[in-house]
Amino acid sequence: MRIEQAYVIVTAPGRNFVTLKIVTDEGVYGIGDATLNGREQAVVAYLEEHVVPTLIGRDPQRIEDIWHYLYRGAYWRRGPVTMSAIAAVDMALWDIKAKAAGMPLYQLLGGKSRERVMVYGHATGRDIDACLEEVARHVDEGYRAVRVQAGVPGIASIYGVAKRAGERYEPADSDVPAEHVWSTAKYLNHVPKLFAAVRERFGDDLHVLHDVHHRLTPIEAARLGKEVEPYHLFWLEDCVPAENQEGFRLIRQHTTTPLAVGEVFNSLYDAKELIENQWIDYIRASLTHTGGITHMRRLADLAGLYHVRTGFHGPTDLSPVCLGAAIHFDTWVPNFGVQEYMPHDRLTDEVFPHDYRFEDGHFLVGESPGHGVDIDESLAARYPYQRASLPVNRLEDGTLWHW
Numbered sequence: 001m002r003i004e005q006a007y008v009i010v011t012a013p014g015r016n017f018v019t020l021k022i023v024t025d026e027g028v029y030g031i032g033d034a035t036l037n038g039r040e041q042a043v044v045a046y047l048e049e050h051v052v053p054t055l056i057g058r059d060p061q062r063i064e065d066i067w068h069y070l071y072r073g074a075y076w077r078r079g080p081v082t083m084s085a086i087a088a089v090d091m092a093l094w095d096i097k098a099k100a101a102g103m104p105l106y107q108l109l110g111g112k113s114r115e116r117v118m119v120y121g122h123a124t125g126r127d128i129d130a131c132l133e134e135v136a137r138h139v140d141e142g143y144r145a146v147r148v149q150a151g152v153p154g155i156a157s158i159y160g161v162a163k164r165a166g167e168r169y170e171p172a173d174s175d176v177p178a179e180h181v182w183s184t185a186k187y188l189n190h191v192p193k194l195f196a197a198v199r200e201r202f203g204d205d206l207h208v209l210h211d212v213h214h215r216l217t218p219i220e221a222a223r224l225g226k227e228v229e230p231y232h233l234f235w236l237e238d239c240v241p242a243e244n245q246e247g248f249r250l251i252r253q254h255t256t257t258p259l260a261v262g263e264v265f266n267s268l269y270d271a272k273e274l275i276e277n278q279w280i281d282y283i284r285a286s287l288t289h290t291g292g293i294t295h296m297r298r299l300a301d302l303a304g305l306y307h308v309r310t311g312f313h314g315p316t317d318l319s320p321v322c323l324g325a326a327i328h329f330d331t332w333v334p335n336f337g338v339q340e341y342m343p344h345d346r347l348t349d350e351v352f353p354h355d356y357r358f359e360d361g362h363f364l365v366g367e368s369p370g371h372g373v374d375i376d377e378s379l380a381a382r383y384p385y386q387r388a389s390l391p392v393n394r395l396e397d398g399t400l401w402h403w
């Protein structure tokens with residue numbers, strides 16, 4: 001079998017997605033997600049200029065060799081653009097291999113470790129009451145786990161809160177970055193009240209999660225972790241920027257609130273210290289941004305040695321291709337934790353037909369050969385790319401802060 005064609009499809013049914021399609025001389029093809037929110041065209045250029053020309057004529061079955069060819073061979077290793085490009089190739093090659101073997105991807109990985117995959121949804125609200133209504137909607141829809149993000153009095157626009165009730169939250173919402181203003185003090189004073197209200201209304205059984213989105217210092221995160229301990233969060237996510245992995249040691253010394261991190265990671269080296277020191281409980285890296293299935297299997301196995309579980313990133317800015325492949329991975333991986341799920345909109349699901357299905361707070365993996373997701377290229381062509389940037393964040397004194 002040989003790779004005959006490889007090309008990039010950029011489409012924007014509601015938001016921008018980048019997909020790599022690899023076609024073999026035996027007619028079998030595979031697709032991979034290469035979407036990097038706000039930096040889509042950088043990955044397109046990397047793929048078209050530096051990756052696709054090297055794939056033509058190669059044996060698509062040699063997944064491991066091609067992964068190292070693209071990783072070690074790049075010389076300039078790691079980084080979100082490179083690793084998203086490698087991930088798209090890797091996802092497409094695993095899709096091809098599973099199709100050629102006539103089996104769903106999870107079988108190729110090692111078979112089912114569970115029948116279904118628990119997900120968490122996103123409940124957001126401009127204030128606590130509005131947020132509680134969204135939590136109630138998710139509970140009614142069968143979710144066992146809900147991420148809770150609410151507006152903070154005195155902060156005009158905040159991460160994770162949709163503009164209007166019931167709407168999905170899409171952060172890449174302007175041509176050039178919008179500027180938000182942030183107050184740690186106002187945020188820290190408010191969040192414990194939010195979770196007290198959630199537990200008051202919904203009791204202790206519902207899994208509740210929260211995303212700090214990189215905005216605290218370690219001691220501030222330690223304070224927040226301690227103050228929400230009575231509310232038994234499933235996890236507190238991205239509480240500090242994780243370039244300095246050591247920062248999590250201090251948080252860990254002060255609180256038993258479980259910690260999750262990693263959606264901005266792009267290799268297992270970003271998480272190695274965190275995992276080996278057991279400073280975290282869940283690793284959030286995504287297949288698309290962390291080099292695909294080949295690399296994520298290594299990261300998941302390392303995590304499993306230290307009681308760390310997976311909690312894949314799964315917002316609407318990762319395409320159904322990534323979500324579909326992730327559900328196969330989640331179905332197999334022994335140390336599964338939870339899968340993030342923001343439903344894509346109808347247009348997106350039409351462009352990316354798939355066989356996974358959401359039911360009763362869980363995903364059920366499909367049985368068709370491969371990862372079970374396709375792309376309708378003629379429909380995709382109707383939705384041209386339009387630049388959309390993530391916001392930036394400033395403190396009230398104007399300091400450029402973490403978004």
Ligand SMILES: O=C(O)[C@H](O)[C@@H](O)[C@H](O)[C@H](O)CO
Pocket residue numbers: 037171211213263313314315317340390
């Ligand atoms: O936990 C999450 O799902 C993430 O934090 C997202 O909301 C990111 O902000 C988005 O994926 C950036 O593109």
Ligand SMILES: [Mg+2]
Pocket residue numbers: 211213237238263
């Ligand atoms: Mg997050």
